[in-house]
Amino acid sequence: MGTTQIAVLDAAARCFGRVGFKKTSMDDVAAAAGVAKGTVYLYCENKQDLFAQAVENELHAWVDSMSTLIDPKRPADEILTEMARRDVAFVEDRPLVADLLVGALDGLLPGSRHRFVELRRKGVGHVVAVLELGIRQGVFAADLDVPATARVLQEMQLVGALLARRTQLSTAQVRRHQRATWQLALNGIRGR
Amino acid sequence: MGTTQIAVLDAAARCFGRVGFKKTSMDDVAAAAGVAKGTVYLYCENKQDLFAQAVENELHAWVDSMSTLIDPKRPADEILTEMARRDVAFVEDRPLVADLLVGALDGLLPGSRHRFVELRRKGVGHVVAVLELGIRQGVFAADLDVPATARVLQEMQLVGALLARRTQLSTAQVRRHQRATWQLALNGIRGR
Amino acid sequence: MGTTQIAVLDAAARCFGRVGFKKTSMDDVAAAAGVAKGTVYLYCENKQDLFAQAVENELHAWVDSMSTLIDPKRPADEILTEMARRDVAFVEDRPLVADLLVGALDGLLPGSRHRFVELRRKGVGHVVAVLELGIRQGVFAADLDVPATARVLQEMQLVGALLARRTQLSTAQVRRHQRATWQLALNGIRGR
Amino acid sequence: MGTTQIAVLDAAARCFGRVGFKKTSMDDVAAAAGVAKGTVYLYCENKQDLFAQAVENELHAWVDSMSTLIDPKRPADEILTEMARRDVAFVEDRPLVADLLVGALDGLLPGSRHRFVELRRKGVGHVVAVLELGIRQGVFAADLDVPATARVLQEMQLVGALLARRTQLSTAQVRRHQRATWQLALNGIRGR
DNA sequence: GATGAATGAGGTTTCATTCAT
DNA sequence: TATGAATGAAACCTCATTCAT
Numbered sequence: 001m002g003t004t005q006i007a008v009l010d011a012a013a014r015c016f017g018r019v020g021f022k023k024t025s026m027d028d029v030a031a032a033a034g035v036a037k038g039t040v041y042l043y044c045e046n047k048q049d050l051f052a053q054a055v056e057n058e059l060h061a062w063v064d065s066m067s068t069l070i071d072p073k074r075p076a077d078e079i080l081t082e083m084a085r086r087d088v089a090f091v092e093d094r095p096l097v098a099d100l101l102v103g104a105l106d107g108l109l110p111g112s113r114h115r116f117v118e119l120r121r122k123g124v125g126h127v128v129a130v131l132e133l134g135i136r137q138g139v140f141a142a143d144l145d146v147p148a149t150a151r152v153l154q155e156m157q158l159v160g161a162l163l164a165r166r167t168q169l170s171t172a173q174v175r176r177h178q179r180a181t182w183q184l185a186l187n188g189i190r191g192r
Numbered sequence: 193m194g195t196t197q198i199a200v201l202d203a204a205a206r207c208f209g210r211v212g213f214k215k216t217s218m219d220d221v222a223a224a225a226g227v228a229k230g231t232v233y234l235y236c237e238n239k240q241d242l243f244a245q246a247v248e249n250e251l252h253a254w255v256d257s258m259s260t261l262i263d264p265k266r267p268a269d270e271i272l273t274e275m276a277r278r279d280v281a282f283v284e285d286r287p288l289v290a291d292l293l294v295g296a297l298d299g300l301l302p303g304s305r306h307r308f309v310e311l312r313r314k315g316v317g318h319v320v321a322v323l324e325l326g327i328r329q330g331v332f333a334a335d336l337d338v339p340a341t342a343r344v345l346q347e348m349q350l351v352g353a354l355l356a357r358r359t360q361l362s363t364a365q366v367r368r369h370q371r372a373t374w375q376l377a378l379n380g381i382r383g384r
Numbered sequence: 385m386g387t388t389q390i391a392v393l394d395a396a397a398r399c400f401g402r403v404g405f406k407k408t409s410m411d412d413v414a415a416a417a418g419v420a421k422g423t424v425y426l427y428c429e430n431k432q433d434l435f436a437q438a439v440e441n442e443l444h445a446w447v448d449s450m451s452t453l454i455d456p457k458r459p460a461d462e463i464l465t466e467m468a469r470r471d472v473a474f475v476e477d478r479p480l481v482a483d484l485l486v487g488a489l490d491g492l493l494p495g496s497r498h499r500f501v502e503l504r505r506k507g508v509g510h511v512v513a514v515l516e517l518g519i520r521q522g523v524f525a526a527d528l529d530v531p532a533t534a535r536v537l538q539e540m541q542l543v544g545a546l547l548a549r550r551t552q553l554s555t556a557q558v559r560r561h562q563r564a565t566w567q568l569a570l571n572g573i574r575g576r
Numbered sequence: 577m578g579t580t581q582i583a584v585l586d587a588a589a590r591c592f593g594r595v596g597f598k599k600t601s602m603d604d605v606a607a608a609a610g611v612a613k614g615t616v617y618l619y620c621e622n623k624q625d626l627f628a629q630a631v632e633n634e635l636h637a638w639v640d641s642m643s644t645l646i647d648p649k650r651p652a653d654e655i656l657t658e659m660a661r662r663d664v665a666f667v668e669d670r671p672l673v674a675d676l677l678v679g680a681l682d683g684l685l686p687g688s689r690h691r692f693v694e695l696r697r698k699g700v701g702h703v704v705a706v707l708e709l710g711i712r713q714g715v716f717a718a719d720l721d722v723p724a725t726a727r728v729l730q731e732m733q734l735v736g737a738l739l740a741r742r743t744q745l746s747t748a749q750v751r752r753h754q755r756a757t758w759q760l761a762l763n764g765i766r767g768r
Numbered sequence: 769g770a771t772g773a774a775t776g777a778g779g780t781t782t783c784a785t786t787c788a789t
Numbered sequence: 790t791a792t793g794a795a796t797g798a799a800a801c802c803t804c805a806t807t808c809a810t
Binding site for chain 6: 409410422425430431
């Protein structure tokens with residue numbers, strides 16, 4: 001991937017993440033990437049495709065960042081907490097990933113639904129891994145429906161992060177929200 | 193409110209809920225309401241205002257429907273479960289309310305943000321009431337951060353419902369997802 | 385058909401006829417019709433459809449004008465000569481009809497081919513009628529392949545007219561060309 | 577002319593002939609020639625010039641092919657018939673020549689009109705030769721306006737060939753059309 | 769109140785042309 | 790010679806909004 005292509009995809013992710021698909025114009029992307037409008041079309045079929053590429057891009061970065069966290073020797077609940085912390089930071093300037101995993105994009109771009117389903121599957125992968133680790137360590141309940149629970153945890157976490165961003169809560173409120181989320185979540189999955 | 197106005201607002205809610213703000217045209221709304229395009233403008237300043245009115249409308253219907261549920265003599269966890277069931281049904285054809293409460297609209301219409309904050313506050317009200325009831329009944333943990341937890345529960349529930357709708361999961365998958373959600377939630381808030 | 389629609393279709397025919405499909409922009413048509421760009425789209429699906437409508441329009445005018453000529457009491461060769469004269473005048477400011485009948489549009493707009501075939505069939509109708517009249521009158525050869533010959537005559541005539549227009553021949557040259565055409569044609573079809 | 581230049585001009589003729597001037601992109605030509613887009617510009621000033629060169633190229637090939645046919649010892653009407661047969665075959669994959677001679681290009685590229693007039697003059701040359709031969713042989717009418725008639729014959733022939741190609745008639749229909757054309761033409765020019 | 773024809777800014781996409789390598 | 794990434798003007802089309810009836 002040449003540097004121009006990277007610039008374009010990054011700019012696209014930034015724009016789409018900030019104001020959404022419809023409100024982002026190809027002109028915006030081109031300007032943000034510092035290239036001419038036509039140049040953007042060298043790296044995508046059309047706007048929808050550009051969006052999908054941007055999402056894919058960000059998701060890969062996120063998955064990579066998360067997979068470094070999973071160390072079988074650490075307690076799983078600790079890892080999960082750390083993941084949560086990172087999610088918040090990540091969503092800070094990459095809201096696209098959260099939108100994807102939370103399902104907010106499917107209604108928007110019905111055409112890319114298929115592509116998104118696949119990405120979403122990748123996205124929950126590491127939560128599944130941590131849950132399984134936790135069960136092996138005996139710290140999480142053995143009878144969890146792992147894939148479903150993983151999805152739920154991920155949603156809780158990401159929606160919380162998005163909500164904080166979108167509704168511009170005060171830091172104190174965000175802190176309370178997160179604490180409540182994790183009390184709920186950890187209590188919920190812990191073995192008794 | 194004359195019958196035409198009601199028709200317009202209902203049509204608006206239906207359209208916006210089905211395909212979103214940007215993809216709904218004023219023509220669509222007029223057609224769905226069975227009036228001419230100009231007529232729509234008799235009942236709103238502009239598209240954004242129409243949207244906000246539609247959201248408000250639906251939220252009031254929802255809040256009303258929920259408040260009938262809270263009966264101090266029933267166990268709070270039972271009420272909560274019933275609420276969940278209703279949410280899913282409600283979101284089925286009124287996704288706007290869910291979008292509002294989950295924060296998905298704030299990014300979309302920055303101009304109406306303050307209006308939404310207010311509505312959201314109203315929206316959690318009944319969850320707060322049930323949590324407080326449950327604590328009094330001794331079935332929920334006494335040290336819950338009630339407002340924050342209420343918000344989290346509501347998010348979990350609504351995002352789950354939205355996700356099911358948007359991503360067109362199979363009924364079996366939806367069922368699993370919901371079961372996981374409520375195992376997590378009830379375990380999380382129950383007193384030990 | 386309201387007056388605006390008529391203005392739009394007329395303007396379209398004028399523009400398309402003068403500079404062709406691709407070189408005519410929707411802005412040109414709007415300007416020529418004295419309306420805004422969006423207005424043009426009130427009366428057509430898209431550019432291609434506008435073109436097809438314009439062609440259809442002109443063809444009907446042409447067919448109407450021709451059908452008044454056919455009077456069974458006049459000698460057929462005289463009628464044919466008169467038709468030729470009219471064709472030239474007609475093509476003068478309605479080249480679309482000639483382009484259609486000569487097949488020049490099919491390569492241009494493959495999507496409308498079907499529509500054009502039908503129109504073309506209508507277009508030759510009156511030449512067929514004159515040939516049949518001439519055979520009954522005994523002035524044309526009885527063994528003519530009437531439909532095929534009609535088409536050929538029409539092509540000769542229209543291509544000649546177009547050529548004169550397009551290549552901007554001098555009047556004298558045009559006159560010679562037409563005389564040659566009709567010597568050929570009338571000799572060719574006359575009974576011996 | 578190096579082999580690259582030949583490849584470019586041939587590719588251009590093929591593309592322009594198949595889909596027309598406007599619908600052929602410089603990318604198409606480059607791809608068809610198997611070179612990069614920039615390379616095409618080494619052999620032409622711009623798109624219009626490339627088109628004119630391609631036309632010129634094909635016309636020369638055509639004129640050469642036709643001139644071998646004229647043998648004073650053969651009957652002129654036979655030669656003419658043979659020419660017709662060749663025209664059809666030639667137009668099959670070189671429609672540019674036909675378009676040029678029939679005047680279809682003048683409207684398209686007003687800028688090259690004078691260049692085309694000259695080429696067209698060359699193009700009729702061999703028909704003129706055959707007509708003159710036929711008159712000398714006594715098989716064609718002595719009072720023909722030779723240049724004008726030559727042009728008319730050429731038009732009839734080429735438009736017929738083009739029409740067959742463009743409108744995708746069945747072989748049977750094409751055959752009928754051609755027979756009608758030549759009955760008309762030969763009857764028309766034959767001395768009585 | 770109600771209508772719907774008309775508007776035109778704004779968005780997406782194409783493609784002839786250039787130029788540094 | 791040859792390349793192909795980059796450009797940006799220009800084209801098509803949409804739709805929120807207005808206003809005369």
